[in-house]
Amino acid sequence: MAMSRHVVGWMQAAPLALVLAGFLVLPVILIVVVSFWGATEWSIYPAFLWDNYEFLFSSPVTYRVFFNTFKYALITWALTLGIGFTVAYFLAFHVRGQTTQIALFLLCTIPFWTSNIIRMISWIPFLGRNGIANQTLLDWGLINQPLEWLLYSDFSVILAFVHLYTLFMVVPIFNTMMRIDRSLLEAAYDNGASGFQTLWHVIVPLTKPGIMIGTIFVVTLVMGDFITVRFMSGSQSANVGRLISNDIALLQYPSAAATAVVLLCTVLLVIAILLRFVNIRKEL
Amino acid sequence: MSKMRYSRRAVLKGGAAAVAASTLPAPMVWAQEIKDITLRQFGTGVSNLNEVGQKVKEDLGFTLEMTALDSDSVTQRAATQPDSFDIADIEYWICKKVWPTGNLQAMDTSKIKNYDKIVGIFRSGKLTPESVIAQGTAPHSVGFVEGPDATSFAAEETGWMTLIPTIYNADTLGIRPDLIGRPIESWAELLNPEFKGKASILDISSIGIMDMAMVCEAMGEIQYADKGNMTKEEIDKTIAIFTEAKQNGQFRAFWKTFDESVNLMASGEVVIQSMWSPAITAVKSRGIPCVYQPLKEGYRSWGGGIGLSKSLSGMELDAAYEYINWYLDGWVGGFLMRQGYYSAVPETSKNYMSENEWGYWFEGKPATGDITSPFGDVLAKAGDVRDGGSFEERMGRVACWNAVMDENQYMVRKWNEFISS
Numbered sequence: 001m002a003m004s005r006h007v008v009g010w011m012q013a014a015p016l017a018l019v020l021a022g023f024l025v026l027p028v029i030l031i032v033v034v035s036f037w038g039a040t041e042w043s044i045y046p047a048f049l050w051d052n053y054e055f056l057f058s059s060p061v062t063y064r065v066f067f068n069t070f071k072y073a074l075i076t077w078a079l080t081l082g083i084g085f086t087v088a089y090f091l092a093f094h095v096r097g098q099t100t101q102i103a104l105f106l107l108c109t110i111p112f113w114t115s116n117i118i119r120m121i122s123w124i125p126f127l128g129r130n131g132i133a134n135q136t137l138l139d140w141g142l143i144n145q146p147l148e149w150l151l152y153s154d155f156s157v158i159l160a161f162v163h164l165y166t167l168f169m170v171v172p173i174f175n176t177m178m179r180i181d182r183s184l185l186e187a188a189y190d191n192g193a194s195g196f197q198t199l200w201h202v203i204v205p206l207t208k209p210g211i212m213i214g215t216i217f218v219v220t221l222v223m224g225d226f227i228t229v230r231f232m233s234g235s236q237s238a239n240v241g242r243l244i245s246n247d248i249a250l251l252q253y254p255s256a257a258a259t260a261v262v263l264l265c266t267v268l269l270v271i272a273i274l275l276r277f278v279n280i281r282k283e284l
Numbered sequence: 285m286s287k288m289r290y291s292r293r294a295v296l297k298g299g300a301a302a303v304a305a306s307t308l309p310a311p312m313v314w315a316q317e318i319k320d321i322t323l324r325q326f327g328t329g330v331s332n333l334n335e336v337g338q339k340v341k342e343d344l345g346f347t348l349e350m351t352a353l354d355s356d357s358v359t360q361r362a363a364t365q366p367d368s369f370d371i372a373d374i375e376y377w378i379c380k381k382v383w384p385t386g387n388l389q390a391m392d393t394s395k396i397k398n399y400d401k402i403v404g405i406f407r408s409g410k411l412t413p414e415s416v417i418a419q420g421t422a423p424h425s426v427g428f429v430e431g432p433d434a435t436s437f438a439a440e441e442t443g444w445m446t447l448i449p450t451i452y453n454a455d456t457l458g459i460r461p462d463l464i465g466r467p468i469e470s471w472a473e474l475l476n477p478e479f480k481g482k483a484s485i486l487d488i489s490s491i492g493i494m495d496m497a498m499v500c501e502a503m504g505e506i507q508y509a510d511k512g513n514m515t516k517e518e519i520d521k522t523i524a525i526f527t528e529a530k531q532n533g534q535f536r537a538f539w540k541t542f543d544e545s546v547n548l549m550a551s552g553e554v555v556i557q558s559m560w561s562p563a564i565t566a567v568k569s570r571g572i573p574c575v576y577q578p579l580k581e582g583y584r585s586w587g588g589g590i591g592l593s594k595s596l597s598g599m600e601l602d603a604a605y606e607y608i609n610w611y612l613d614g615w616v617g618g619f620l621m622r623q624g625y626y627s628a629v630p631e632t633s634k635n636y637m638s639e640n641e642w643g644y645w646f647e648g649k650p651a652t653g654d655i656t657s658p659f660g661d662v663l664a665k666a667g668d669v670r671d672g673g674s675f676e677e678r679m680g681r682v683a684c685w686n687a688v689m690d691e692n693q694y695m696v697r698k699w700n701e702f703i704s705s
Contacts, residue, residue: 061704234538237704243700247700251359
């Protein structure tokens with residue numbers, strides 16, 4: 001006796017649905033619930049209070065920190081996009097031969113063989129006051145004083161972000177570029193388009209889904225990060241992630257949950273706006 | 285895992301039954317089953333050392349599992365997960381926060397062999413009869429409760445102790461004398477514009493605020509009634525002074541972990557900062573000059589102790605008492621004192637230290653030969669004197685103890701603002 005197609009469909013979707021329900025939906029619901037709870041110094045108690053949100057929205061710190069988070073996300077996005085697009089373009093259109101292409105692509109992933117934290121922390125001795133960068137610049141006579149802003153500044157935070165996340169831009173863009181039909185480029189050339197016109201009117205529009213996927217990766221990673229900001233700014237700047245981690249460290253779970261909910265909504269909103277521009281489903 | 289092995293709970297039950305069966309607890313049963321006991325201890329990195337665990341196995345026979353966490357996580361765990369530990373190695377100010385949750389049980393001092401030899405700071409609050417008790421959460425003020433089940437603290441010695449003191453020290457600012465090149469005498473120097481971009485403070489609110497208070501008071505900006513329990517206005521003013529300094533670029537970075545403080549100092553990113561004693565030792569052992577500078581306003585002090593989980597009972601509880609008695613017996617004390625901490629019962633530690641070590645670390649005498657850490661690094665050479673001098677000179681000049689304030693939540697919010705400003 002054959003099961004109806006309907007039932008089979010449900011059963012096929014069930015494992016993933018269950019996993020997502022148990023490990024994604026349920027925890028998110030819990031976070032939302034806890035965000036309304038109250039807290040004393042050492043315990044949390046169930047309640048339905050708006051206190052956590054009230055404090056969050058009435059504190060100037062919140063706005064400053066959210067602004068900071070957006071600033072990091074925006075600058076990192078622009079830089080990773082610029083670098084990522086260039087690298088992907090080079091790999092996809094300039095490198096001849098699939099073997100070289102794959103070899104060079106693997107080369108890009110080598111830094112990912114070590115952990116995130118190690119890649120980030122290795123910048124610290126490099127950028128420090130007596131670090132390699134400053135020593136070299138001093139030796140070359142380009143500067144007389146060590147540059148202070150190289151480390152423990154917004155510069156170092158963004159540098160680390162770009163270093164950590166550019167590959168997330170390269171991969172999806174490279175992927176979509178490889179699917180572009182080469183005859184389209186030849187057609188553009190035959191019709192007298194310049195190199196730039198081909199890039200702008202043919203390649204960029206066709207690469208949009210890849211750009212969008214990369215953008216979502218980078219923006220969500222940067223907005224949710226706290227450890228990079230903490231280490232690279234020497235704890236001197238804050239983003240939303242750090243606000244949450246500070247609250248958790250001080251046992252203020254409900255307040256941390258409320259901040260997390262606001263952050264989650266913000267990120268979802270950003271993604272919703274991004275998806276208005278491009279239909280990525282078309283490409284998947 | 286072998287099927288023949290008893291589960292810990294089964295052993296516990298068996299042990300309890302054996303104890304119940306005879307009015308005299310049979311030493312034979314003890315000897316056999318103690319090997320199967322595992323006590324889970326967690327605490328801050330300072331005293332959670334593998335060497336201690338190994339020595340416990342050698343001397344007492346049972347297993348001590350240790351987990352090292354930062355002070356915030358320690359508080360969190362002690363307050364929220366009472367079943368995840370048997371022994372909590374926490375600081376006294378954490379005790380003030382955690383005790384009301386009822387997750388710890390008071391200890392009967394009559395079972396503590398060396399109780400009478402514990403330093404006065406932890407009993408009457410006074411190092412010597414003339415001492416003035418410092419501000420903040422002084423250990424004796426949260427060291428006793430009225431009875432085994434009491435949740436509030438007693439004013440004086442009662443025979444029921446909350447924590448058995450294990451380790452303590454007097455903290456001050458660490459400096460790089462080679463990069464500063466002049467004497468430093470006051471906490472106020474931390475905000476001296478001379479060190480712009482080269483100062484640091486620790487990003488642990490409850491301790492950082494105290495260092496801030498020491499600085500503001502030394503600058504003559506604020507007079508505190510009790511630095512360990514500030515009013516909202518005092519907190520506002522203190523944070524305002526530091527926020528201004530931060531915006532003027534006074535600080536290079538803030539640190540949260542021990543290693544960060546060592547790296548900041550050793551790399552020369554920072555020349556003056558709040559620091560912990562073993563961090564100074566770590567910088568020095570790299571051959572970089574670093575001084576734990578005694579300051580005229582006095583020290584900010586802290587103390588830690590071990591507390592027992594509420595759920596400990598029967599043989600495991602006996603093992604825990606055994607462990608506490610062993611802890612105060614001197615070996616650990618000597619081990620810790622050779623790193624620059626103090627032991628709660630210094631006189632027993634003396635048996636485990638050479639005369640040179642005792643003279644250097646405790647009495648403030650010039651070293652007569654190389655002073656090495658328990659890990660073999662040379663920390664001082666013949667003729668060197670410990671920064672700050674003898675035990676009495678250092679612990680006698682404590683200005684305040686690490687504390688948790690009544691306005692703690694407010695302070696924490698203000699601290700968050702400071703960090704993100």
